Amino acid sequence: MKFDKKSVKKILVLRYRSIGDLVLCNPALETIRATFPGARIDFVVDEAFESLFYKNPNIDRSIPFSRGSKGEGKIKSLLRELRFILRIRAEKYDMVVDLHCGPRSAMLAWLSGARYRLGYPFRFRNRLFYNIHSPFDDGKTRPNDSHSVNNMVKILSPLDPAEPVEKNLFLTCRDEDRKFASDFLARNGVLPGETVMVIHPGASPDIRRLPVEKMGEVLRWLCNETIIKTVLAGTEAERDFIKQMQEIAGRERPVAIGFTLGQFAALLEAGDMFMGNDSGPVHMAAALKKPVVVFFGPGDPEVWAPWGTDAVVLRTARMECMPCSQYKVQCPYGGNHCMNRIPVEDIKNAVTSLMAKIPKLN
Template structure:
């Protein structure tokens, strides 16, 4: 029988969470919790390059191992991954994603104990690569990932994020915020990775006007891609001077900018979870995903309809379910946030 993990003083641990920016952020409490309970442990995170900026430099991590997307689809990629992982001599791998590539990374690492999910969250081939499986009770990604730490004897963990931001990015963000001459700033994020996650531009603009007229906010509209910039420009044009187009940002400067804001409104996408991680009051708008699974953790979420079906269908669907959310619904939540505690949804 192997020794209980809780008896180990300095275990060598690999966290495997590969791809989406938002999901990587939602998993950061795992790293924080492990560092709190095992201060002398060697803790690393294996991630694909897209989400790497959200974990690179995190104070709980000793190493971040980056792979390119598709690394596991060729014999050469698998061989190179094995060599890179085994340099670290991992004893324990934690598969927080529950699919083939995340579990395969744990297997390739050489870790003798590979912890993952059983049931529907242990998807694809992960159940064959992981040799200790936990059946989660909670639905939210953050809580579900933390449940994997019950194998370490950790129960009721404290949830913290410690998003890695450096002083230079924070100084830039504070300087930019100081150019906006209103006491309160809202950041509106109209972008999303799926068309079915997008709220209408005119509704964001109406929200900006309401925030200005009722509470004296000025809104800043952030963007990433060219298409998102076009949406952001339309919101600014329709806002009647109550919103401004944000400058171009990196993921790190975006997070730092969100940290300076007093409110963040967005669909289900990476910046929404950045906002939660930096402690900004957040309103999430949901249609093709469920806030119970990936909502803004312990913050406000709105969903009036759900685009049911497979992930592929939901990814390709229209934003019909998002259009069920009216401006009046968002403004009601804003009113609640300014007068009474919000009923949390996560």
């Protein structure tokens, strides 16, 4: 299909989830905005993650997608999806850019009624549902050897895109969330001017977690031998893990559980450093320009390393099974073998090196 760039006045971008992917898609949004400066740009995102796009200058509107309530019947689910499709069709978009390229987003692109539909054709359905196919560098079925930021920007290559000068991440917080985070720290005895590290020990799947014994040992060192004030953050499902960390450390620290995504972002913004596993919160911290210590095991840092901030990526010496599927394959070594081989001393050295980059400590 011949592409007429001048005819594109209204664009829909699709990227439903998850936290890391959504934060990392901003350079692609920057590129779309630079390529079509006069166009309206709407963005479909799971409603659970919509706050990540608060005041994002590269979109005009976020459109939350609801996955329905727990126990929703098949008929209600089908009707909900149909209403959403009809809502999208009523907007009469000129072009859909699918940054997700999954079955749901590819189908929505096809049913949107848009003249141009762009995405990676790595499945038969995608070749059918898109009429502008993003090329791969070397004939692979999909890109997986470049950072996720670059992979999403590459989707736009058929559009003769205007490359942004910098591929920036973007995340900002609401004032009410900032106040919530400030009040939380004050209630927990953190004084203005003290250095705060937010630690997020969770990850999905669990095989990405640094073992609790190592997390607890690092927490004990932070509490006993540094001036850093630590805050432990996670979900309700990670409460027991966090409790075990504190028991190993022999110290109780403020625990941030049950925060909204916006409140958690504000907590990261209020802090000075972040430590965690290969997971979405790492990318939120990076978007807020916080120095990051991140642990990698089954995941690939070439694709998922923090972007655009001071970061120390820690992983064990390369094993022949790295990176692994982590979602579908039972680890032949048992559990998170690769994570367990990251030395605690390396973690201490990483934290110390990043402390030197925090102005208030120097």
